[in-house]
Amino acid sequence: xxxxxxxxASIKQNRPTLTPLPDLQSFDVDxxxxxxxxxxxxxxxxxxxxVNDFETVKDYLLEQQAKGLSxxxxxxxxxxxxxxxxxxxxxxxxxxxxxxxINGHIAVAENGAIWVREKDIxxxxxxxxxxxxxxxxxxKDIVANMHxxxxxxxxxxxxxxxxxxxxxxxxxxxxxxxIGAHGPLSLKVFIVQQS
Amino acid sequence: MNKTIEDHSKAASVxxxxxxxxxxxxxxxxFVRAKRDKAAHQxxxxxxxxxxxxxxxxxxxxxLDEYLVQFETKANENGVTVHWANDADEHNRIIHGIxxxxxxxxxxxxxSMLTEECQLNHYLRDHDIxxxxxxxGEYIVQLREEQPSxxxxxxIHLKKEDVSNTFHKHLNTEKGNxxxxxxxxxxxxxxxxxxxTADAAITGVNFAVAETGGFVVCTNxxxxxxxxxxxxxxxxxxxxxxxxxxxxxxxxxxxxLTRSATGQPITTYSSHFHRPKEGQEMHIVIVNNxxxxxxxxxxxxxxxxxxxCAACFNTCPVYRRSGGHSYHNSVAGPxxxxxxxNLDMRKNADLPFASTLCGSCTNVCPVKINxxxxxxxxxxxxxxxxxxxxxKKASMKVMATVLASPTIYSLSGKIGRGxxxxxxxxxxxxLNPWYKHRELPEPPKQSFTEWYKKKRKxx
Numbered sequence: 243x244x245x246x247x248x249x250x251a252s253i254k255q256n257r258p259t260l261t262p263l264p265d266l267q268s269f270d271v272d273x274x275x276x277x278x279x280x281x282x283x284x285x286x287x288x289x290x291x292x293v294n295d296f297e298t299v300k301d302y303l304l305e306q307q308a309k310g311l312s313x314x315x316x317x318x319x320x321x322x323x324x325x326x327x328x329x330x331x332x333x334x335x336x337x338x339x340x341x342x343x344i345n346g347h348i349a350v351a352e353n354g355a356i357w358v359r360e361k362d363i364x365x366x367x368x369x370x371x372x373x374x375x376x377x378x379x380x381x382k383d384i385v386a387n388m389h390x391x392x393x394x395x396x397x398x399x400x401x402x403x404x405x406x407x408x409x410x411x412x413x414x415x416x417x418x419x420x421i422g423a424h425g426p427l428s429l430k431v432f433i434v435q436q437s
Numbered sequence: 438m439n440k441t442i443e444d445h446s447k448a449a450s451v452x453x454x455x456x457x458x459x460x461x462x463x464x465x466x467x468f469v470r471a472k473r474d475k476a477a478h479q480x481x482x483x484x485x486x487x488x489x490x491x492x493x494x495x496x497x498x499x500x501l502d503e504y505l506v507q508f509e510t511k512a513n514e515n516g517v518t519v520h521w522a523n524d525a526d527e528h529n530r531i532i533h534g535i536x537x538x539x540x541x542x543x544x545x546x547x548x549s550m551l552t553e554e555c556q557l558n559h560y561l562r563d564h565d566i567x568x569x570x571x572x573x574g575e576y577i578v579q580l581r582e583e584q585p586s587x588x589x590x591x592x593i594h595l596k597k598e599d600v601s602n603t604f605h606k607h608l609n610t611e612k613g614n615x616x617x618x619x620x621x622x623x624x625x626x627x628x629x630x631x632x633x634t635a636d637a638a639i640t641g642v643n644f645a646v647a648e649t650g651g652f653v654v655c656t657n658x659x660x661x662x663x664x665x666x667x668x669x670x671x672x673x674x675x676x677x678x679x680x681x682x683x684x685x686x687x688x689x690x691x692x693x694l695t696r697s698a699t700g701q702p703i704t705t706y707s708s709h710f711h712r713p714k715e716g717q718e719m720h721i722v723i724v725n726n727x728x729x730x731x732x733x734x735x736x737x738x739x740x741x742x743x744x745x746c747a748a749c750f751n752t753c754p755v756y757r758r759s760g761g762h763s764y765h766n767s768v769a770g771p772x773x774x775x776x777x778x779n780l781d782m783r784k785n786a787d788l789p790f791a792s793t794l795c796g797s798c799t800n801v802c803p804v805k806i807n808x809x810x811x812x813x814x815x816x817x818x819x820x821x822x823x824x825x826x827x828x829k830k831a832s833m834k835v836m837a838t839v840l841a842s843p844t845i846y847s848l849s850g851k852i853g854r855g856x857x858x859x860x861x862x863x864x865x866x867x868l869n870p871w872y873k874h875r876e877l878p879e880p881p882k883q884s885f886t887e888w889y890k891k892k893r894k895x896x
Contacts, residue, residue, distance in 0.1 A: 246521035249677065249725045253502040256733030260499045264492040266685055269482045282702060330715075333633040333667040352480075352692075353702035366666040366714055370659045370706075371629075388688040388703075397684045398515070398649040401712030405691075407703050410659040414574035414590065416597045417465050418617040423573060424625055424632075425659025425705070 268389040275351045275384040276433060283354035286408040287421045289430045292381075296320055299378055299432050303343060311340040314368060317378050318345060329364040333371060342372040346379040346406075346431070348394050352387040355407035356431070360400035369406065375426040377406065381435045444787040448763030449755075452594075462594065463757040469590075470751040472700025473801065480692070489689050491805035494742035497682060498732065504647040504680045505723065511650025515712045517719045525555035528724050532557060532639070532672055533564055535720055539670055541566065541636035545628075547654070547661035548572040549641030550588050550745060551674050551724060553767035554780075557639075568639070569631050571660040573624055580607045586761025588768055589698050589747040594760050628660070638664035642675035642721075643744070644690055648683045651711035652721065655694065655704040662708055671713065672720045677728055678741040690744060693803035697746040731779045736814040740775045742804040749798035749808055755791050764788060771798040775811045778819070786824035789815035847886065854880040 243251070280290045293299060296319050303320065306313055316325030320343070328336065344363055346356035356377050358369060369375055385391050397403060410425030421427065453459045477483045497504055509519045522528035528551075536544065544561065546552065546568050558568045558579075570579045574591035578584065580603050585591030592600070597615040604610040610623045632638075640661045645652040652673055654661045665671045681690065695701045713719035732738050750756045750770035761769035766777040766785060771792060777785035789812045792798075798808040819825055820833070839845050856863050857880035865872055883891075 244521070245523040245527060245725075248523055249521055249723070249729065250502045250505065252725070252729040253505070253677070253732060256729050257501055258495075258499045258732070258735075258738055261492070261495045263496040263682060264489055266489065266689065267482075267485070269485070286701065286705075337629065337633065350703075355703050355707070366662070370662045370666065388692050389685070392685050392688045397646070397687075397709045398651055398711045401515075401710075401714060403709045404662070405703065405707040407705050407707075410657065410705055412573045412621060412658050413699075414572070414577065414592050415600050415617040415620055416595070417469070417590070417593070418597075420618050420621040422625070423621060423658035423660070424571070424628055424663055 266389065268393065269387060270390065271386050273351070273386065275386060276381055278351035278386075279349055279354065279384050279433070282351065283408065283431060286354050287411060287419075287429075288354060288408040289428065290433065291430065292433045292435065294434075295436050296378075296434060299343075299434070302376075302432075306341050312338060314339055314342045314372070316342065316344040316363065316368075319378075325364055325368075328368060331365060331367075333367055336365070336367055336371045339368075339372045341374045341376065342368055343376045343378065344369060346377040347383065348391050349379045349384045349431075349433075350386075350388060350391050350405070351384055353407055355388075355391075355405040357391060357395050358404050358406055360402045366402050369404070370410075370425045372426055374428045374430070375406070375409070376430045376432065378432045378434060381433050384433075444765065445759065445763050445791040446787075448765070449759030449791075452760040452763055453758065458596065459758060459760075461596070462760060466593070466751045466757045469699060470748070470801070473697055473748055473751065474700075476696035476700040476702065480696075486689055486693055487803055487805055490693055490744075490803055491742065493681060493686050493689065494804050497680060498678070498738060498741055501677065501680065501732070504682055505677060507647040508645055508650055508680055509723075511648070512721060513650070515650050517650065517711075517713065517721055520720060520722045522722055522724045522726070524726050525724075528555045528674065528722055528726070529557050529560040531722055532674070533561060533566070535670065535672060535718075536561070536566055536637055537564075539636065539718075541670060543631075543635045544568045544637050544639055545571050545631055545635040545660075545664040545668070546639040547641065547656060547664055548575055548591070549639065549674050550585075550767055551641060551676050552639065553585065554726065555674075555724070557674075569628070569635075571628050571631065571658075571664060572656070573621065573658060573660075576624060576628065577603060580604075584762065584767070586769065587747060587750055588745055588770075589750075594762065629663070632660075632663040632667045635664065635668055637670035637672065638668040639672045639674065640665055642673050642679050643694070644687060645675055645680045645721075646682075646684050646687065647680055649711060651709055652679075653687060653691075654708045654710065655691075655706065656708075657701075657705045659706055662706060665708075665710070666714065669716060670718050670720070671710075672722065673710070674722045674724065677723050677725060678743075694744055694746055697748040697801065697803040727780050731776070734779070737775060737779065737811055739806045740772065740779075740808075740811060742806055743772050743776075744804060746803055748801040748803065752797045752801050754793060754795065754797070759791065764791065771808045771812065772806070775808065775815065778815050782819070782822065782824065786819050789813075789819060790829075847884065850884050854882070854884070 774788035
């Protein structure tokens with residue numbers, strides 16, 4: 243008997259009496275989703291800017307480029323989209339990238355997390371290996387909590403997807419919080435009101 | 438078998454020798470517990486979420502074999518190879534086999550308590566494969582050739598000066614520089630190179646979803662993703678109890694996990710893996726290693742509901758004052774003390790006694806495991822099986838006699854109170870373990886019964 247069969251047989255033999263699977267609730271709350279999201283994100287070390295339209299994001303992007311920083315631009319609504327150039331780049335080439343701009347799909351007010359799909363990043367390494375990450379979300383895509391988020395997303399739509407909540411961080415040295423562990427040193431979110 | 442009971446307490450007394458450090462450990466973990474409370478209290482539905490999580494896990498355990506097969510079928514369809522390991526050795530051999538096939542010599546690993554349980558690092562090192570633990574806390578303890586002392590905060594037993602010395606020795610950082618940002622950035626620099634130059638990545642699994650065949654890994658540092666995405670081989674290892682039926686259930690567990698663990702609303706990254714990226718091989722190793730036995734133990738099956746948040750560690754007065762290493766098991770703390778005797782009853786017979794049975798662990802558990810009751814249940818079994826040690830057995834017998842007879846009980850109370858008044862040194866001395874780190878209270882002049890009887894007479 244293979245290990246697989248042995249394991250399954252011994253689980254079947256030992257499993258407890260059937261109990262029902264409970265129905266879920268969405269625990270929806272009537273709050274100002276945008277201000278809750280901003281409050282939560284700021285609380286976990288992220289930065290947030292509310293903008294009227296994509297023009298302001300464009301200005302910010304131009305500023306970064308003017309500083310001579312290497313930027314990957316993956317926001318489809320903005321000029322200068324070049325994310326596809328990096329879709330097959332090796333880690334050693336991406337390591338020098340300073341700033342990355344990408345679209346977020348759904349944002350969660352209760353915890354500041356943003357669902358990012360593989361199709362929004364093309365190369366799974368990009369949002370992790372860059373020094374500074376910028377995610378652009380539409381105000382209408384903010385939901386109250388994780389239950390509402392899972393109602394809106396399909397987790398196996400792409401081969402990979404991730405909730406990103408703030409910049410990478412650690413408190414492994416004597417419980418002292420350090421923003422910027424192995425992933426990005428900072429996360430900035432633009433909430434676009436009209437889109 | 439006299440030594441069994443003393444193992445944890447002996448190790449704990451070594452830990453307590455550095456009083457200042459032990460106090461820091463105690464207070465810091467209590468601070469994490471307080472952060473958990475604050476996060477929990479912000480959600481009016483917190484208790485409803487705990488009920489849901491508990492019920493989902495109960496249901497899953499009752500149909501575990503079916504969900505595992507569903508998961509395997511979907512994962513295979515997704516282009517992921519699924520392996521089954523009956524014990525730690527098979528787990529290690531499977532992983533070695535995959536690495537050997539690809540001639541992989543350098544592996545980056547993100548946190549996985551299962552690989553600690555199976556002692557994978559040692560196994561691979563013996564086969565000339567180098568493994569780097571990439572979670573910062575785990576990296577620190579690996580450099581020091583120690584074990585993690587906490588499943589969420591692996592280096593919580595260390596202070597900044599220890600990390601500074603370790604990094605100076607191994608990473609050539611400035612001697613005496615204890616700045617946490619400097620130390621973290623130094624490790625970042627080294628580990629980023631490791632991610633890029635490795636041949637394969639190993640990660641743990643927080644949740645595996647039966648309906649989609651995918652799995653979720655949660656980190657704050659981004660190390661699991663950097664490793665998995667930078668490499669051509671990704672091996673994810675999971676105990677079979679990590680399975681949950683549906684994607685929507687992730688909403689419940691992700692809301693509970695990090696709030697219970699550190700008081701954060703969620704980890705920075707909750708990564709959902711379903712299919713390998715182009716040109717990548719993805720493997721999942723599903724491990725039993727005694728779990729099926731635990732599933733069949735009526736009193737202990739609930740321990741398999743654990744989502745490894747470590748809330749029970751942070752709240753436990755014994756864990757906080759004895760440190761993770763005194764538990765001599767990959768998972769320490771109250772939950773580890775339930776899991777360990779299932780793996781090796783003889784070796785871990787002391788652990789269910791490393792508890793005051795105060796029940797705080799049960800009260801904070803996000804999936805409502807009756808931890809303190811299970812610890813009590815293990816004690817019954819261990820004493821019956823003769824693992825209790827003669828001293829414990831004798832004192833229990835005396836106690837049983839005293840508690841069974843009201844006359845002896847009342848008499849011994851009187852003698853005790855009298856002794857403490859006339860000869861306080863008879864209990865306030867170093868030979869009495871209860872006197873350590875405590876002052877005994879003034880003995881009352883009369884017992885409650887005496888007081889009650891007197892009061893009724895007067896009324």
